[in-house]
Each structure stands twice: as C-alpha cells, then as structure tokens.
Amino acid sequence: MIGFVISFIFVLVAILILQQDWVHIAINTTSSTVPPPRLITKDELSLYNGDENSRGLYLAILGQVFDVEKGMKHYGPGGGYHFFAGKDATLAFVTGDFTDPGLTDDVSGLSPAQVVALYDWLAFYHKDYRPVGRLVGRFYGESGEPTEALLKVEAVLEEGKRLKDQAKAENQNLPACNSEWSSARNGRVWCSTKSGGVQRDWAGVPRKLFSPGSGRSRCVCVQNSSRLENVNIREYEGCPPYAESCPVTE
Ligand code: HEM
Missing domain, CATH: 3.10.120.10 (Cytochrome b5-like heme/steroid binding domain)
Incomplete structure (x- = not known):
C-alpha cells in the first residue's frame, strides 16, 4: 500500500513538473520576438x-x-x-x-x-x-x-x-461608354445605367474625352450639360447632342 502511495505521489509530482514545463514553453513561445530578417x-x-x-x-x-x-x-x-x-x-x-x-x-x-x-x-x-x-x-x-x-x-x-x-473617382463621374463594332454596320457607342463597370442611376450621353497632349480620345458617358463646358470633352460628329447612342466610323 505504501509503495502504491509513493508511486502515486511520484507520478503526481512528475505531472506537475511536466505541466510547469509546458507553461514555460507556452510563455516562451508567446513572448518570443520576431527574428531579424535573414x-x-x-x-x-x-x-x-x-x-x-x-x-x-x-x-x-x-x-x-x-x-x-x-x-x-x-x-x-x-x-x-x-x-x-x-x-x-x-x-x-x-x-x-x-x-x-x-x-x-x-x-x-x-x-x-x-x-x-x-x-x-x-x-x-x-x-x-x-x-x-x-x-x-x-x-x-x-x-x-x-x-x-x-x-x-x-x-x-x-x-x-x-x-x-x-x-477611380473620375471614372465614377465619367464612366466609359458601351461599344460595339461590326464590319457590316460599322460601330456605335452608347450609354446605359451600367457601363465602364459603373452601376448608377443615370445613363448619360456619349462624348469624346481627349487626353491632353496625346490627341487621342475615348468615349465617356456624360451626365449633364455642365460637363460639355470641359474643353477636353467633345460631341460625336453627326450625333444629336442628347442621343444616348452614337454611330462611329473609326
Ligand atoms: C510584363 C510581362 C510579364 C511578366 C513580368 C510575367 C511574369 C510571369 C510570372 C513571374 C509568372 C509565374 C507566376 C507564378 O509564380 O505562379 C507568369 C506566369 C504566366 N504567364 Fe507571364 N508574365 C508576363 C507576360 C505574360 C504574357 C504576355 C503572357 C501571355 C501571352 C503570359 C502568360 C503567362 C502564363 C500563361 C502563366 C502561367 C503559367 C502557368 O500557371 O502554368 N505572361 N508570368
């Protein structure tokens, strides 16, 4: 019986020591700092x-x-x-x-x-x-x-x-137009409430937006007439000013 009690105490002490080690390891792991980069x-x-x-x-x-x-x-x-x-x-x-x-x-x-x-x-x-x-x-x-x-x-x-x-903010105000091209009918650009990846509650009208210095233009949807005062924005030739769709030849 005494032998059993002694071995029981021995096992208990061993468990306690081991547990302390685990705690120690855990503390060491959490408190370790990030090593300097190689x-x-x-x-x-x-x-x-x-x-x-x-x-x-x-x-x-x-x-x-x-x-x-x-x-x-x-x-x-x-x-x-x-x-x-x-x-x-x-x-x-x-x-x-x-x-x-x-x-x-x-x-x-x-x-x-x-x-x-x-x-x-x-x-x-x-x-x-x-x-x-x-x-x-x-x-x-x-x-x-x-x-x-x-x-x-x-x-x-x-x-x-x-x-x-x-x-990105400019793209919200001047979203790109939808466009299609076919060799038979040439092409067209048009605006809708979702174009250029921008969902909105207005469709707008197609306009040419020129990038200063390059002479190149791209089609953007313009919400209101005040935008037409922007010197870099021009109407499509041969397209009524407030049409939502314009034919293009180039
Ligand atoms: C600036 C030009 C380019 C650079 C710097 C570049 C760089 C890379 C790099 C580093 C990878 C490996 C990515 C990884 O670790 O998984 C990769 C994969 C690939 N690249 Fe390029 N690339 C370029 C252009 C192109 C072009 C023009 C094409 C196609 C015409 C192309 C087709 C591919 C393909 C198909 C893979 C994947 C292959 C696979 O997963 O098996 N890359 N590219």
Missing part, C-alpha cells in the same frame, strides 16, 4: 538559381527574397521565367524586357502607375511564396535597413496610389 548578398542569391548544384530556387523583387521552389515549373531550368531565378530583376516585372540589360533592379525611371503594378507583383509573391530574407544592395543596406532608393520608390508608390484613387 540578410542575403547578391553572390549568395545567385547560388539559388535552380541550376544543377544550386542551393535552391530563390528570386528577389524590390530587395525582398522569396523561395520559389514550388514554382519550379516557371523559374527552374527550362521554365519560361527561369531568368528571374537567383537575382533581383525588379524592373523586368513591369517592362517585360527579359534581355540581360532589362533584368535589372534599377527602377528609378518608372512612372507612379508602373510602381503600383510592381507592388502588385510583390503582393503576389507574399501571397503565393515564402519570404526568406532581404537582399543587401539597392533596396536594403548592410544591416537590412531600407535604403534611400527604397524610400524613393515608396514615395512614388504613394503618388501612384493617389493617382489611381483619383482616376
């Missing part, structure tokens, strides 16, 4: 190009390095996008120039809209692939801190987002 040099990154004897398959965009092993069919040898492997070829993500000089991380000449498109790619890699660290170079310094070049790109990104929001 810093990768250009030379090291080049060893992750998926070729024979390479260490793995990585690519970088805007100095952020991703493990793209699961996209082997795209980035591995023989894949259509193998040229992105083992390097940071940020510029080519928006230019589509996959030649050697095009495969560079110099994005200083990009427009705000192109930088927005670049960050869409970055978001894609965050969604689909595992981030592994930062590339020391143009966008991150020796200690992993953002460089002036990255801060500049981020400023252009903010401008791009502002312009995009502005364009």
